[in-house]
Amino acid sequence: MPDFAFLLARQETLFYLIHLFALLAAVGAYSFSQGLWIGRGLVGAAFLALGLSVSIRTWEAGRIPLANMYEFGLLLGLLLTILIVVVDFRLRLRPLALAVTAGTFVLAAVQLLFYQEARALMPALKSWWLTSHVLTAVIAYGLLAVSFVLALVGLFWRTAPERLESFVNRLVTVAFPFLTLLLITGAVWAEYAWGSFWRWDPKETWALVTWFVYLAHLHLVRTRGWKGRRVLWMTVVGFLVVIFTFYGVNLLLSGLHSYA
Amino acid sequence: MPVGLGLFGLVAMVSIIGSVVPAWAATLYGSWWFVALLGALVLNTGLCTIRQAIPAWTGPARLKALFLVHGSVVVIAVGCLGGTLAFQTTTVSVHPGDVFSVGAQVWTVKGIVVERYPDGSVSDWVTTVETPDGTQSIRVNHPAEVGDDKVLQSGYGRDYTVHLEFEGRSRDFALSQDTEFPLTDDGHVGLALSPPRDGLVAAAQDDPDQQRIVEVLLTSGGRILQSTMAFEGLPLLLGDTGLAITVQASVQRSSLLIRHTPGLWLVWTGLALMAFSITALMLLPRTRKETPHA
Numbered sequence: 001m002p003d004f005a006f007l008l009a010r011q012e013t014l015f016y017l018i019h020l021f022a023l024l025a026a027v028g029a030y031s032f033s034q035g036l037w038i039g040r041g042l043v044g045a046a047f048l049a050l051g052l053s054v055s056i057r058t059w060e061a062g063r064i065p066l067a068n069m070y071e072f073g074l075l076l077g078l079l080l081t082i083l084i085v086v087v088d089f090r091l092r093l094r095p096l097a098l099a100v101t102a103g104t105f106v107l108a109a110v111q112l113l114f115y116q117e118a119r120a121l122m123p124a125l126k127s128w129w130l131t132s133h134v135l136t137a138v139i140a141y142g143l144l145a146v147s148f149v150l151a152l153v154g155l156f157w158r159t160a161p162e163r164l165e166s167f168v169n170r171l172v173t174v175a176f177p178f179l180t181l182l183l184i185t186g187a188v189w190a191e192y193a194w195g196s197f198w199r200w201d202p203k204e205t206w207a208l209v210t211w212f213v214y215l216a217h218l219h220l221v222r223t224r225g226w227k228g229r230r231v232l233w234m235t236v237v238g239f240l241v242v243i244f245t246f247y248g249v250n251l252l253l254s255g256l257h258s259y260a
Numbered sequence: 261m262p263v264g265l266g267l268f269g270l271v272a273m274v275s276i277i278g279s280v281v282p283a284w285a286a287t288l289y290g291s292w293w294f295v296a297l298l299g300a301l302v303l304n305t306g307l308c309t310i311r312q313a314i315p316a317w318t319g320p321a322r323l324k325a326l327f328l329v330h331g332s333v334v335v336i337a338v339g340c341l342g343g344t345l346a347f348q349t350t351t352v353s354v355h356p357g358d359v360f361s362v363g364a365q366v367w368t369v370k371g372i373v374v375e376r377y378p379d380g381s382v383s384d385w386v387t388t389v390e391t392p393d394g395t396q397s398i399r400v401n402h403p404a405e406v407g408d409d410k411v412l413q414s415g416y417g418r419d420y421t422v423h424l425e426f427e428g429r430s431r432d433f434a435l436s437q438d439t440e441f442p443l444t445d446d447g448h449v450g451l452a453l454s455p456p457r458d459g460l461v462a463a464a465q466d467d468p469d470q471q472r473i474v475e476v477l478l479t480s481g482g483r484i485l486q487s488t489m490a491f492e493g494l495p496l497l498l499g500d501t502g503l504a505i506t507v508q509a510s511v512q513r514s515s516l517l518i519r520h521t522p523g524l525w526l527v528w529t530g531l532a533l534m535a536f537s538i539t540a541l542m543l544l545p546r547t548r549k550e551t552p553h554a
Contacts, residue, residue: 120377123384127401177538184531193401195349195412195519197340197527200289202279209275212268219261253279 073111129189148239336530342523380459
């Protein structure tokens with residue numbers, strides 16, 4: 001369990017905790033039809049609080065926070081709070097905004113377990129490729145996380161509107177190029193750092209498997225006309241692979257990405 | 261396409277097995293049948309690319325971008341194949357003043373510098389070399405290149421000259437940082453040397469005007485039994501062991517990886533093509549003419 005006394009004593013983490021509680025309150029507000037605008041306001045507050053946390057960490061570390069799992073989660077959280085607003089205003093369905101907000105809260109809470117103080121970059125991470133590689137990952141994983149939540153809702157909501165599935169497919173379509181750029185930037189960086197584009201490192205391998213899954217998703221929907229529950233299931237399975245790529249590989253398998 | 265997706269699935273499954281069972285990884289990824297599987301995947305993608313070529317020639321821009329995406333996979337694969345068949349890798353450990361070969365050229369190590377943050381932790385390490393084309397710096401993520409050869413900073417450390425005395429007997433030997441020298445016949449107890457693990461003390465050691473401090477470690481089975489600080493040139497008695505150790509000198513060492521990879525330009529071309537065509541697919545609007553093929 002995180003040391004809450006320590007976290008409350010630091011400005012950076014205090015704002016992170018405010019972000020967390022604002023998200024939880026937003027989930028509560030979205031649960032009631034009268035709470036829609038309160039929920040939206042709380043999501044805005046959550047975004048501001050996390051933005052402050054990221055800013056303080058950036059100032060303390062002297063660099064953009066990109067170097068470990070916790071810092072990745074900070075940027076991912078920022079993107080997800082923006083995507084809550086996108087889902088809310090594009091789909092105009094309160095249960096969907098509730099679901100994405102709940103998912104964002106769960107992720108933010110889990111990420112707190114990986115907190116570590118800001119440190120200077122080790123030599124292996126001092127490269128422009130760190131920024132491009134990690135940012136493409138943040139964008140790809142953020143879009144896929146929202147597609148996962150919405151796909152889950154679609155599977156359990158018998159009267160889900162058709163535009164939900166269409167929006168899920170759109171998210172995957174937009175995420176896939178970033179997933180591809182993630183692989184490309186990773187391979188190029190590996191060439192400069194380790195002298196080899198590809199070494200079948202567990203992180204590389206699972207990132208490739210993730211790419212395969214979503215490649216299949218795109219092809220089956222676009223060229224085979226797949227639709228309905230099997231597409232939603234494929235979206236769910238795809239993100240489970242993403243979760244293993246991000247958490248499972250870092251925690252269970254050793255490799256060259258150990259500093260992540 | 262069903263064949264392609266099936267091949268993707270097979271490659272994914274084998275890749276996953278290799279990642280979760282590290283002992284099998286080298287066997288799996290290096291096996292002829294896995295390489296054949298990858299080759300079949302590339303061949304399938306190539307055939308798909310050729311099929312797309314004709315409609316892409318007269319069709320909308322998005323079809324051309326789709327054609328380029330598939331084609332880039334083939335280009336990358338051909339580049340990787342060339343590199344895999346013909347690559348050569350050498351690792352050299354060098355000290356200031358050493359010379360080593362890179363292809364047909366002879367390079368001289370002018371200096372090795374460790375850069376540190378204010379708290380003493382390592383920020384970077386830089387090997388400066390003199391080449392026929394001028395002076396170059398090699399640091400992590402910033403290799404030196406000449407033709408198809410790349411020289412990467414893969415590691416660094418210190419090499420020590422040690423004088424050991426025990427019960428009237430003495431021995432002189434060289435010892436690299438963090439390698440174990442067996443002190444007992446059965447190798448159960450060993451001696452290891454390293455720069456001080458405390459960053460600030462290590463930073464002081466980097467200054468040539470400061471007395472050089474060395475951390476002396478007694479080890480057993482990888483565990484540290486005892487840690488003591490010593491000064492270069494001054495003998496150190498190791499507790500009750502009766503051993504006297506003198507670190508007579510130390511020199512900065514740089515480990516360089518020299519990699520010769522022909523056909524690398526093809527991989528770069530394929531990657532650039534893929535990035536360009538993926539971006540084009542994102543930006544170009546879909547049209548009615550993009551009829552999905554079965």
